[in-house]
Amino acid sequence: MLFNSLEFLLFFPIVVLGYYIIPKKARYIWLLIGSYYFYMCWNAVYALLILSSTIFTYLGGLVIGKTAVKEGNIAGRKKHKLILVIVLLVNLGILGYFKYSNFLLEIVESVAGLFGSTLTIRKADILLPVGISFYTFQALSYSIDVYRGDIRPEKNFFKYALFVSFFPQLVAGPIERSKNLLSQIQQSETIRFDSHRVWNGLVTMVWGLFLKMVIADRLAILVDNIFDKYYFFGGVELIIGAVAFALQIYCDFASYSTMAIGAAKVLGFTLMENFDAPYFALSVKEFWRSWHISLSTWFRDYLYIPLGGNRRGKARKHLNLLVTFLISGLWHGAGLTFIIWGGLHGLYQVIGDALLPERKKIVKKLHINTDCFSHKFLKMFITFVLVDFAWIFFRADNVLVAFDYIRRIFTGMNPWVLTNGGLLKMGLSGLEFNILMVALVILFAVDLLKYRRKKNIADFILEQNVWFQYLCIIGLIMTIFVFGVYGATYDAKAFIYFQF
Amino acid sequence: MVRKKIAYILGFIALFFICFLCFHKIFSFKDGDGSFVMKSFYELEDNSVDVLILGTSHVFEGINPAILWEDLGVTSYDLCGSMTPMWNSYYYLEEALKKQTPQLVILDAFSLVPVFEEFSHASKYIKNTFGLRPSETKINAIKETTGEEWVSYALEYMQYHNRYSELSDIDFYPYRNDEPMFGTWLGYARNYTVLPFEEQYYDNQYMCMDLVEKEEEYYRKIITLCQEEEIPLLIIAVPYAGYSEADMYFMNSGAMIAEELGVPFVDFNLYRDVLGVDASTDYADFNHLSYIGSDRFTHYLARYLAANYVLPTHNKSDAKYMRWNQAYAYYVRDNFNHDIRLVEDVDSYWNLLHSLPNTYEIIINVPGKYNAENSTNVNDMTTDSDNAESSTKTTEVWLLRSGNASLLTETRYGYYYKKQLGHNELVVDENVMLWKREEIQFPSHAGTKVMVFDVSNQCVVDAVVIEKNVIYRVTEE
Numbered sequence: 001m002l003f004n005s006l007e008f009l010l011f012f013p014i015v016v017l018g019y020y021i022i023p024k025k026a027r028y029i030w031l032l033i034g035s036y037y038f039y040m041c042w043n044a045v046y047a048l049l050i051l052s053s054t055i056f057t058y059l060g061g062l063v064i065g066k067t068a069v070k071e072g073n074i075a076g077r078k079k080h081k082l083i084l085v086i087v088l089l090v091n092l093g094i095l096g097y098f099k100y101s102n103f104l105l106e107i108v109e110s111v112a113g114l115f116g117s118t119l120t121i122r123k124a125d126i127l128l129p130v131g132i133s134f135y136t137f138q139a140l141s142y143s144i145d146v147y148r149g150d151i152r153p154e155k156n157f158f159k160y161a162l163f164v165s166f167f168p169q170l171v172a173g174p175i176e177r178s179k180n181l182l183s184q185i186q187q188s189e190t191i192r193f194d195s196h197r198v199w200n201g202l203v204t205m206v207w208g209l210f211l212k213m214v215i216a217d218r219l220a221i222l223v224d225n226i227f228d229k230y231y232f233f234g235g236v237e238l239i240i241g242a243v244a245f246a247l248q249i250y251c252d253f254a255s256y257s258t259m260a261i262g263a264a265k266v267l268g269f270t271l272m273e274n275f276d277a278p279y280f281a282l283s284v285k286e287f288w289r290s291w292h293i294s295l296s297t298w299f300r301d302y303l304y305i306p307l308g309g310n311r312r313g314k315a316r317k318h319l320n321l322l323v324t325f326l327i328s329g330l331w332h333g334a335g336l337t338f339i340i341w342g343g344l345h346g347l348y349q350v351i352g353d354a355l356l357p358e359r360k361k362i363v364k365k366l367h368i369n370t371d372c373f374s375h376k377f378l379k380m381f382i383t384f385v386l387v388d389f390a391w392i393f394f395r396a397d398n399v400l401v402a403f404d405y406i407r408r409i410f411t412g413m414n415p416w417v418l419t420n421g422g423l424l425k426m427g428l429s430g431l432e433f434n435i436l437m438v439a440l441v442i443l444f445a446v447d448l449l450k451y452r453r454k455k456n457i458a459d460f461i462l463e464q465n466v467w468f469q470y471l472c473i474i475g476l477i478m479t480i481f482v483f484g485v486y487g488a489t490y491d492a493k494a495f496i497y498f499q500f
Numbered sequence: 501m502v503r504k505k506i507a508y509i510l511g512f513i514a515l516f517f518i519c520f521l522c523f524h525k526i527f528s529f530k531d532g533d534g535s536f537v538m539k540s541f542y543e544l545e546d547n548s549v550d551v552l553i554l555g556t557s558h559v560f561e562g563i564n565p566a567i568l569w570e571d572l573g574v575t576s577y578d579l580c581g582s583m584t585p586m587w588n589s590y591y592y593l594e595e596a597l598k599k600q601t602p603q604l605v606i607l608d609a610f611s612l613v614p615v616f617e618e619f620s621h622a623s624k625y626i627k628n629t630f631g632l633r634p635s636e637t638k639i640n641a642i643k644e645t646t647g648e649e650w651v652s653y654a655l656e657y658m659q660y661h662n663r664y665s666e667l668s669d670i671d672f673y674p675y676r677n678d679e680p681m682f683g684t685w686l687g688y689a690r691n692y693t694v695l696p697f698e699e700q701y702y703d704n705q706y707m708c709m710d711l712v713e714k715e716e717e718y719y720r721k722i723i724t725l726c727q728e729e730e731i732p733l734l735i736i737a738v739p740y741a742g743y744s745e746a747d748m749y750f751m752n753s754g755a756m757i758a759e760e761l762g763v764p765f766v767d768f769n770l771y772r773d774v775l776g777v778d779a780s781t782d783y784a785d786f787n788h789l790s791y792i793g794s795d796r797f798t799h800y801l802a803r804y805l806a807a808n809y810v811l812p813t814h815n816k817s818d819a820k821y822m823r824w825n826q827a828y829a830y831y832v833r834d835n836f837n838h839d840i841r842l843v844e845d846v847d848s849y850w851n852l853l854h855s856l857p858n859t860y861e862i863i864i865n866v867p868g869k870y871n872a873e874n875s876t877n878v879n880d881m882t883t884d885s886d887n888a889e890s891s892t893k894t895t896e897v898w899l900l901r902s903g904n905a906s907l908l909t910e911t912r913y914g915y916y917y918k919k920q921l922g923h924n925e926l927v928v929d930e931n932v933m934l935w936k937r938e939e940i941q942f943p944s945h946a947g948t949k950v951m952v953f954d955v956s957n958q959c960v961v962d963a964v965v966i967e968k969n970v971i972y973r974v975t976e977e
Contacts, residue, residue: 478523481661
């Protein structure tokens, strides 16, 4: 059940109504039932998987909590750690099996091939359970937090199960921390119906739908066309394709997070912001502070810092950065392209950090004004180019395609397509292109608002006068109705059949 | 505070509802074929239809209710769309019976013949459900056509929202450009194309072929529904040029089922000689009758009905039956207009234009000096225009009405003539005539340009350029 599906349009109001009508003490049970139903709409069997993961981490949490030891008790600490390691291994094992086993077998085949072997291993027909990466990481964060003593283990199984399966953010994040979401679930009985908050949540959801249905899905037509047939296009179109993908993945991903935040807000929960105008970032480091924030902070807190972070010298810091981003790449997908994508981001940061003193020297020597728009714009532009370059690997079907795509950008420059109408042969008609441009201008304005004034669109709209609120909200809804990419695929002309 | 919040929510809901309504009005499908036929049917007075005619495009290009009205005094309606399968017809019938109590239902059996591959394409059928009002019948009709995807079709906006790329001014009016085609003809569409064919006859008239299961199921259901409602049903096959031996076998299967259930079945393809079908003039294409064939067949059908059924006859001055009177008047006028378009001789054409009543307005653009005083001969115009290069290059625009020509002068707005008809405008410029915001662009070189406009049928009848005593037609039917 997708957020932009008819099923969700029915499901969500029922859940919300029930949530505010039933006795407050039973609310979390109601949400748990709703969350499992939501998840089972994809694949009922895989609900058993999330249930097992929940049971295991729940019990693990209880045991870890019980074996919490005072400082100095080395034996107790070892046991304490061992339980955490078991919990981590089992959860990562499940994730690994479903997500990476075939990828690993492919690597084995490739390595064997290097030695002249024609080994072929039969791959298992595994269907990746929806959201497994998200809920596994969420459950792991809970176990680690309990281990660290940051939170106390949750004794109520159903509340914990709701924390793992809370439907707004179950399948695509934000990956919530137990300190934030679990504590809200524990206090769900105190949540009162607040019409302003509910309205704010609904407006947030509408904005998410706009991002998804008007921008991301429209960009997808262009991007799919260019990436699938990249060999038909010249450099300019390929650059446009790469830029379009950067915008598509942002709108697509951010839309889900936005709708999740909105849906949770309607229910009285506050989820963490996941995107904060990332393409306004002035460096790759800053980009990762505003892109998929819940994941990047997860890696920071549970991988980068435990590895030593920046506390063990520059070389170790750079190694830690590389390891963290390589694993982040692998988290995004089982493939070499994702690992390269992650590696590139790690490399950018390592190089950026290593060259920082030199860069500062140059700036000082050339008396460059760093506090003006042009300097910031240049940094922003360079950051975007670097990020977008890495996106090519993320989107390409395989590494060879990615390299060939990049090669063609440099060897097949065709600037004449900018004026001879060639741009309209990329998959979008002139009208569709114009709609997209207008939608992107709106996105730019909203992100600028967020970047400069740290304000969400819903908050901004709802502090305006009523007529402006109506104009924006109804305008957005009608734009989605008319220009959203949805409905059964059909050729409109097929309906206008009239042949004398 | 609470009041303020309630007012805010109600205001929002009201505004949203208005916006959505506008969206629906503008974007919804308004095609003559499929959606408009049903919408127009709803506008008929309750219990005003005597003969309900179901079927495919064979019916709406073959049976003219205006002729049945004139010949028999019975009210009929062609409730069908192109490529209508039996299940669409079944749900049309179910819907029709909610408002009408026909004395006879005629069903064309052509959809029993699985001739086209496209015939199994759901998108061809689904359009036939768009005109149905929201009801259980509509949902069942959609379900039957689309299966599991029915919800996205039932919520029609999911289909028509994509129309933003094809919107035009006509979407902002109640009906589309082809309104007279379906609105005035009571479901009928007149096809002025004529294609000569060679008539084929087949001997083995007793062989049968298995029908498509679903078509047969709904074919039987239509028969059963009529029997339950005690409405006589006549199953026919309208003649068509592409009638093959295989088609005949499918029709035979249909006839056998009809016989089994005690319903008359007449495959008129087998009686083309009795009907007097002329294969050189009566077909418009492989599947449809031309206007000549349609007239011939409808007159014959009228005689057949008169001989075999007792149908009510109505007082033609009764306001209840105004739509049928209008349809017949429209039919007569349309035939006459068609005859205008057939004239090729310049003198005859000119004489005809002078004899037209004042419900016609003729705009004449002469690219040269022309003295219209007492002139009734177009040769005066064409001679002048042919020699326009050598004589004078003054362009004159004339309005001819009831045989009287009056010189039009260029208004300060730039056009020569403008006439408002309902929400449509006729605007005449030097070389362009604009009707329903569609340009009739004349060639700008020498030649007398003539546009004949029918005020009562509200259509451009003819647009020609006369040059060197030859008529060149700018518009096509």
